[in-house]
Amino acid sequence: MPDFINIIERKIIDQLRFDFSNCHVFGQYPEATDVKYPAIILEIEGSGPFQKMMGEKVSFGSTGYTGEIYGIIYIVHVLIDRDSEITVDGEKYKQRRLMNYLLLNIANTMTDIGTTAKPWPVTVDVVEQELQNWTDVGYDPALELWGASVVFMVGFQNYRS
Numbered sequence: 001m002p003d004f005i006n007i008i009e010r011k012i013i014d015q016l017r018f019d020f021s022n023c024h025v026f027g028q029y030p031e032a033t034d035v036k037y038p039a040i041i042l043e044i045e046g047s048g049p050f051q052k053m054m055g056e057k058v059s060f061g062s063t064g065y066t067g068e069i070y071g072i073i074y075i076v077h078v079l080i081d082r083d084s085e086i087t088v089d090g091e092k093y094k095q096r097r098l099m100n101y102l103l104l105n106i107a108n109t110m111t112d113i114g115t116t117a118k119p120w121p122v123t124v125d126v127v128e129q130e131l132q133n134w135t136d137v138g139y140d141p142a143l144e145l146w147g148a149s150v151v152f153m154v155g156f157q158n159y160r161s
Helices: 004-019 095-112
Strands: 025-026 039-052 067-079 085-088 091-094 124-131 135-140 147-159
Touching: 004 025, 004 067, 004 095, 004 147, 067 095, 067 124, 085 095, 085 135, 091 095, 095 124, 095 135, 095 147
Parallel strands: 025 039
Antiparallel strands: 039 067, 067 147, 085 091, 124 147, 135 147
């Protein structure tokens, strides 16, 4: 049986690393000594059945499986220190301008996962995904960090024999 949660998580991490090669993408919170900026951190927040199917044998395109719609909730964090800088179309982006750029473009990446251009792996049947609004957007003067967080939910068909 495929390991759907890890397949989905790997796709998200790989897509973020591909689309933001000028940032550091972490699949979990890095140790304080290992963090590098600008940082994009994918944190799994929860998972579990969204909807149990009626009956013991359901069909998701084939027969003989028990299953449910299962979901995973991630929080994506963006952290930028005062020295973070990337170049976009020949212009240097820093601090708040860099934050705004990353918020918009990370949202675009997360929304586009599952499209023809950025498909989910064929081994997983994602039936729903939702990106919520960025929250906790701001600056911490004591740490000299800009940051923001967004919730991303993925629902998929969980096949069990």
